[in-house]
Amino acid sequence: xxxxxxxxxxxxxxxxxxxxxxxxxxxxxxxxxxxxxxxxxxxxxxxxxxxxxxxxxxxxxxxxxxxxxxxxxxxxxxxxxxxxxxxxxxxxxxxxxxxxxxxxxxxxxxxx
Amino acid sequence: xxxxxxxxxxxxxxxxxxxxxxxxxxxxxxxxxxxxxxxxxxxxxxxxxxxxxxxxxxxxxxxxxxxxxxxxxxxxxxxxxxxxxxxxxxxxxxxxxxxxxxxxxxxxxxxx
DNA sequence: TAGCTACATATTGGCTGCCAATATGTAGCA
DNA sequence: TGCTACATATTGGCAGCCAATATGTAGCTA
Numbered sequence: 365x366x367x368x369x370x371x372x373x374x375x376x377x378x379x380x381x382x383x384x385x386x387x388x389x390x391x392x393x394x395x396x397x398x399x400x401x402x403x404x405x406x407x408x409x410x411x412x413x414x415x416x417x418x419x420x421x422x423x424x425x426x427x428x429x430x431x432x433x434x435x436x437x438x439x440x441x442x443x444x445x446x447x448x449x450x451x452x453x454x455x456x457x458x459x460x461x462x463x464x465x466x467x468x469x470x471x472x473x474x475x476x
Numbered sequence: 477x478x479x480x481x482x483x484x485x486x487x488x489x490x491x492x493x494x495x496x497x498x499x500x501x502x503x504x505x506x507x508x509x510x511x512x513x514x515x516x517x518x519x520x521x522x523x524x525x526x527x528x529x530x531x532x533x534x535x536x537x538x539x540x541x542x543x544x545x546x547x548x549x550x551x552x553x554x555x556x557x558x559x560x561x562x563x564x565x566x567x568x569x570x571x572x573x574x575x576x577x578x579x580x581x582x583x584x585x586x587x588x
Numbered sequence: 589t590a591g592c593t594a595c596a597t598a599t600t601g602g603c604t605g606c607c608a609a610t611a612t613g614t615a616g617c618a
Numbered sequence: 619t620g621c622t623a624c625a626t627a628t629t630g631g632c633a634g635c636c637a638a639t640a641t642g643t644a645g646c647t648a
Contacts, residue, residue: 367608414606432614
């Protein structure tokens, strides 16, 4: 998958992998990798600022935890985050329907 | 649909609406609008440079035609353009599968 | 004959938002 | 000592679409 592919859909991805429970940044990267079958490879320069922003926006909250001497920041969804995830999914569907209907009108999701 | 939504998928859209026959720029805009159910509204500052680029890349060829005193440039797919369209469709499917499998794992196209 | 809308093409500059590169540190293993 | 994995953070770059702007034809209306 080419670089920059997630542009415009990053927030949804982050919220989605946090739906089943808290994760820290590094684990989010591997979770996205795993769930996408290796297709999506987010960078730290991408997700850390994004997680920060989502927390400032109230969609996430975070807690520092310690593993030995290591510190990691675990993020979890807030109620607003859950709502934001639903919204992200809705707009993803609208987006794929719109592009798909032009690009591939015969495919399911296309306008026919 | 929010501005900038087509980012990364514009070429495919343009090639797709030209699949059934030649169109000029203005008609491409309305064709994309119509096929997307009004969701996608491309701007001239978006498509004219893109059409130009696609022609330089050999995916399109163009001919000027006259309607009364008006001049319009009709674009049509080349063989390379048809191949590019197939490629754009393939990468669109890969893209939606990748994002979808993270964002919406239960939906068709998701990884499950 | 001025003004409006639709049709039609083209260019410039700006900004969003992701990424590459870089920095820093712990921890285990060879 | 050096490598890899784990872990977070920041800076600068830039691709690529869009907004704004410019220019022109053509038909309608008042």
